[in-house]
Amino acid sequence: MKFYLPIILIATVLFATNVEAIWEPAPGLTWDYLLGAEKNVIKASDKNIVTIDLIEAEEFVPYFHNRGQRVICYFSTNIYYSADYKKAKGGSNSSVDQAFEKSKEKLKSETLIKSRMKKAMKYKCDAIEVDCFKNVEKESYEFAKWVAKTAHSIGISVGIKDVAKNSIKLEPYFDFVVVENCADFNECYHYTCFTRHDKAVFVVHYGNRGYSLSGSSLSKLIKEQKGRNFTCVLCPNQFLNNNCVNYDCNTGAVIGKN
Secondary structure, eight states: TTHHHHHHHHHHHHHHHOOOOOOOOOOOOOOOEEEOOOHHHHOOOOOEEEEEEGGGHHHHHHHHHHTOOOOEEESSSSSGHHHHHHHHHTOOOOHHHHHSSSSSHHHHHHHHHHHHHHHHTTTTEEEEEEEEOSSSOOHHHHHHHHHHHHHHHHOOOEEOOOOOOHHHHHHOOEEEOESSSSSGGGGGGGGOOOOOOOOOOEEEEEGGGTTOHHHHHHHHHHHTTOOOOOOEEEOOOOOOEEEEEEEOOOOOOOOOOO
């Protein structure tokens, strides 16, 4: 009996050390946003973190892991527009918000989203990015929390996209955030609640919307992003079909080869 407690303690320590911690992206890493890119463009990325569509994960996660890079896998929670959700709904034309009002449809959508999370785990994605929470009312706010908690229960970190006015409410539940064109409406400051808690804020602006790393455009970007510990990138266009340029948020100086 006198050996019982030490043995239990040793077993507990051994078990704890074998539990793999969930990876969470921290500020300061370079990033590429390639949701619409061809395979040769995806393979060319040399950034610390690469975001790709979940449908590309099986092929590219091992490729990037072998090169020491991390992969975030993207999917939209607006799954009404996906074939599997339409099939589950019997082809209904109801909007996703209307569908979530019905518990039966909500259960179906949750099942499909959880299935995608498990697929991300199967393919060894380091994290997932979820989309379509731009209008976070009471019902969708609770759904967003469910998405975050479900991802964590499965064992993967999760980021949310473009939730400026709701960032403070949602930050406690999500591990990072992806932000598009926040300089358009002077909204970048909303996301400092993430970096204050050492969570990455990936900010992307697009060349086809008039942004560049020179002149008045750069001055505007620096004004909106300076001193906020964001990860700042400039992508050629919103099709996300080419590699993005990482730059210092405070100066506009290009980081890495790009």
